[in-house]
Amino acid sequence: MLPIIAIDGPAGAGKSTVTKLVAARLGLLFLDTGAMYRAIAWLVLEANLALDQEQKIAELVSQAKIVLTGTQVVVNGIDVTGLIRSPAVTSKVSEIAALGVVRVELVKQQQAIGAQGGIVAEGRDMCSYVFPDAQVKIFLTASVQERARRRQMDLVDGRQGEFSLEQLEKSIADRDLIDSTREISPLKKADDAVEIISDNLTIDEVVDRIVRMYQQAIATAHL
Numbered sequence: 001m002l003p004i005i006a007i008d009g010p011a012g013a014g015k016s017t018v019t020k021l022v023a024a025r026l027g028l029l030f031l032d033t034g035a036m037y038r039a040i041a042w043l044v045l046e047a048n049l050a051l052d053q054e055q056k057i058a059e060l061v062s063q064a065k066i067v068l069t070g071t072q073v074v075v076n077g078i079d080v081t082g083l084i085r086s087p088a089v090t091s092k093v094s095e096i097a098a099l100g101v102v103r104v105e106l107v108k109q110q111q112a113i114g115a116q117g118g119i120v121a122e123g124r125d126m127c128s129y130v131f132p133d134a135q136v137k138i139f140l141t142a143s144v145q146e147r148a149r150r151r152q153m154d155l156v157d158g159r160q161g162e163f164s165l166e167q168l169e170k171s172i173a174d175r176d177l178i179d180s181t182r183e184i185s186p187l188k189k190a191d192d193a194v195e196i197i198s199d200n201l202t203i204d205e206v207v208d209r210i211v212r213m214y215q216q217a218i219a220t221a222h223l
């Protein structure tokens, strides 16, 4: 099987940017599992379902057809690439991603996509749960303050309005808390994952480090 790189970490640590660049450098497929949870959150909001309507949500997830092509996300034939980054989806997604019915189905789909290897997968439970045999495992993180600062710069670029650093720090800390204290597959560094704290690293430095780890893993596998 072709190698898999698994990257976990909290919101705003730079996972998406780094994962895309690593995938491009190594010619691997980019699997953004957060986008899959966001697509389901978007469907749940569109259908006006409450979180306790588990049976309805389970049906919705099992019937959802999510297609990821590069960075484009299509669900049930609708291009939701931009829609899944809205503040409404962002504020609901952690709670929806904590539901067992949602996780079971999406993990199945993620493992099917990764079955042949040759992917860089990013999320919260890639190293510990979805791809425990991945050749390279990374926990990419940064301080809450640094992540809020980066998110603020993204929002200014994306013209989503002005948010204060305090508001962003609180929203990031809230999501961290939900993601890391949920019952099923909480966000947590896997014992065998290498932690990279990106506060004082450039994107290129992080990408280089992961590419080197991958090359080392391949070289060792062929010894």
Ligand code: DC
Pocket (backbone or CB within 6 Å): 011, 012, 033, 034, 035, 037, 038, 093, 094, 097, 098, 122, 123, 124, 125, 126, 175, 179
């Ligand atoms: O990485 P992101 O911000 O797009 O992720 C959106 C949400 O989905 C986030 O609150 C955590 C959740 N998620 C998850 O629970 N498991 C994953 N493998 C990926 C994301």
